[in-house]
Amino acid sequence: MCKHIFTDCRHTKVNMRARKAIKITAIVLLVTLIFIILGGIFAIITLTNVTNLKNNDLNSITANLRVVSASGEEIEYYSRYKAEVSYQEISPYIVNAFVALEDKRFYKHHGLDYKRIAGAAVNNIKAGYLKEGGSTITQQLAKNAILSNEKSFVRKLKEAKLAIQIEKRYSKDEIMTMYLNTIYFGHSLYGVKAACARLFGKTPSEVNVAEAAMLAGIVKNPLKNSPLNSVENATERRNLVLKLMLEQGYIDESEYESALRAEYTAPPEQKSDTASGSYANAAIYEAATILGSSVKEVITGGYTVITYCDTQAQELLKRAYDAESISVDGADKMFLLGDNSTSGVCAYVSGISYAPHEFRRQPASTIKPIMAYAPAFDTGIYSPSSPIEDKLYDFNGYSPQNYQNSYLGWTTVRNAILTSSNACALKTVADLGLDRSMSYAKKFGINFDDKDGAASVLGGMTYGVTSLEIAEAYMTLASGGMHRDLKFVSEIIDKNGKKVFIRSDPSERVLSAAAAYLTTDILTECASEGTASKLRTLGYPVAAKTGTNGDESGNTDAWNMSYTSRYTLCAWYGALDGKMPSSVTGGSYPTLAARYIYGGLPRPTAFEEPESVIYADIDTYCAENSHILRLASVNTPEEYRRKEMFSYDNLPEVSDYFDNALPEDFEVTLGDGEIVIGLTASERFDYRVFDLNGTEILNISAGRGHTETVIPQPVAFGLEGYYVEAVTEDGVCVAESAPIIVFISGRDPFFDLFDKFPH
Secondary structure: OHHHHHHHHHHHHHHHHHHHHHHHHHHHHHHHHHHHHHHHHHHHHHHOOOOOOOOOHHHOOOOOOEEEOOOOOEOOOOOOOOOOOOHHHOOHHHHHHHHHHHOOOOOOOOOOOHHHHHHHHHHHHHHOOOOOOOOOHHHHHHHHHOOOOOOOHHHHHHHHHHHHHHHHHOOHHHHHHHHHHHOEOOOOOEOHHHHHHHHHOOOOOOOOHHHHHHHHHHOOOHHHHOOOOOHHHHHHHHHHHHHHHHHOOOOOHHHHHHHHHOOOOOOOOOHHHHHHHHHHHHHHHHHHHHHOOOHHHHHOOOOEEEEOOOHHHHHHHHHHHHOHHHOOOOOEEEEEEEEOOOOEEEEEEEOOOOOOOOOEEOOHHHHHHHHHHHHHHHHOOOOOOOEEEEOOOOEOOEOOOOHHHOOOEEEEHHHHHHOOOHHHHHHHHHHHOHHHHHHHHHHHOOOOOOOOOHHHHHOOOOOOEEHHHHHHHHHHHHOOOEEOOOEOEEEEEOOOOOEEEEOOOOOEEOOOHHHHHHHHHHHHHHOOOOOOHHHHHHOOOOEEEEEEEEEOOEEEEEEEEEEOOOEEEEEEEEOOOOOEOOOOOOOOHHHHHHHHHHHOOOOOOOOOOOOOEEEEEEEHHHHHHHOOOOEOOOOOOHHHEEEEEEEHHHOOOEOOOOOOOOOOOOEEEEOOOEEEEEEEEOOOOEEEEEEOOOOEEEEEOOOOEEEEEEEEOOOOEEEEEEEEEEEOOOOOEEEEOOOEEEEEEOOOHHHHHHOOOOO
16 A cells, blocks of 8 residues: 555656656747747847838839930830829729739738638648749839839748838729839839730730730739730639639639630731830840849839930831831731941840840751851861762651752752751751751850750751840851950940949950851852842842741741851741741742841941961862862872862861873883783873874773783884873863884885895
């Protein structure tokens, strides 16, 4: 009994100690939590102390950026002037679409949606990164109108504080109105009024439910989700918003089904707006990249962006863009003009909503001089007159055909470029090495994906090129092998007048001057005799290369890349959805557009030929028969000489084709009443043997080896002579031996006659 009592007492003491420890731990944790909360509150107060809603904060957001030309003239852009609408002018569909997608408890919370914040926190913890933000429409308004896009905890605290203050000062309708007037929809469009006009050709009050849902779906990623960039992406996002509107009771099943069937149709193109705004929008995009800011922050940051824009050239490109004679139904187009001396874009017009820095298309044959021929000339693997066989090749299982499956057989590199041979371009890169070829192209400004392979030589790239990249590459040729990035922006000045950016990147030699000029010379011929021959009427030197993507059912891209000593021009026609007629090729409308534009530009000087380019005669017979490029030697006949252009550093060897053309063993010997002529015929030449009177005695074909021929002795006594000529297959004598004289000492017929008479 006592033993049990003792045991129970011991347990009682242990339990009391445990409860005491738990109590102490709880008190410590509670005190720690209180300090954490107090510390957090103190931190919030400290960090957000200067952040308070001012009277005019929500009305201050406006497009206050100045974009100016090289001469200081201001350039207009879509959001140059703020266009606001009242709540009454906004369709309820728009309001409901944004609430359904962005903030379904908008009318219930007071600035912060704590339930959504908690849910976002849980999802972020599960994901292991900041996947969701949990911002309400009011918070987004605070960020858009007052704060920056900086992703930080402090900014979120400021955003939350401002949201609460906004809710205390304004009604929900006022908040929604300010929010919709400050949203960025891409394409330099601020506010719902500008977006509805540009995307649908309507006012905000006229928008239907499908359009409202599409509008709401754009905001998260305007670049990806705008219908001007991708109808498919925009429709997918629209359908998501419609589903949310149905689930939240904003539309019924009938409206939902009807809206799902709606197809997006872009409003009639406002040509003048497109042409005027595209340069500024491209410059704004570039300025944002330079500053590491968003486009919104650039437009509303009070900056002045100084560009390379030449207003006269810009007006010329605008007229070309609007010209009916070079317009194609169902085809988009883009013209970009660069100044070779500044490496600046002096004019740009486009019907594409993407900035030229990001809009990628397959370059087709325009990439061939960049990846194949200019590098080949630079390394000395080929010269313009080098023989190359145009035939179907197999490159590790890749065997692309030429256009219409037509091949030239043995030809020259110059002809291969003029006819845009696929096979020869690939053969050239195979001889160069694909890695080496890509290395050159990268130095010219072309970007590749890791998955790009041999098909990229013909323009078959994973993502293609931008107009800036391909124009930059051609400008490198125009600049004699000197490369510099092609840019819209030269300087940026902040709102306080401080220059925060001055372009200072130097030019870099990436190709020899000779290789650039050799390429230019051939492309100049392409503009007069080849696929870009519509440019020949300009009456001055233009270098050009065309390219076309498509098949028998139509084309998707048509290019003319061209340059003079002063300008580089990219003219592109394409179909973003579907195909253009097969008649739209690089040699048709893009080349006509190039001719139109060059016709309005100042007449350029001729291309300057560098001292490293020299002219020398080649041995054409050697090239055509042995398919090897050699310089003519002193033995090369005039008939087989042709002057060609070379880089001084990459001259071919001198030909020995006509050296030792005569057989070394040519001999004439006497037999019994006969003459024996012997020689060994080479593989290169035919041989003709003549007597001293010039009468042909023998004709021996090339490759017959050693030949001995017996002819009757022409006289019984006297001298006879024979010589040999080496003759090409087309009958040209290339060498003549000295005659071999033989003395015939047989009995003279006079003595035979004398013997008939008695002595």
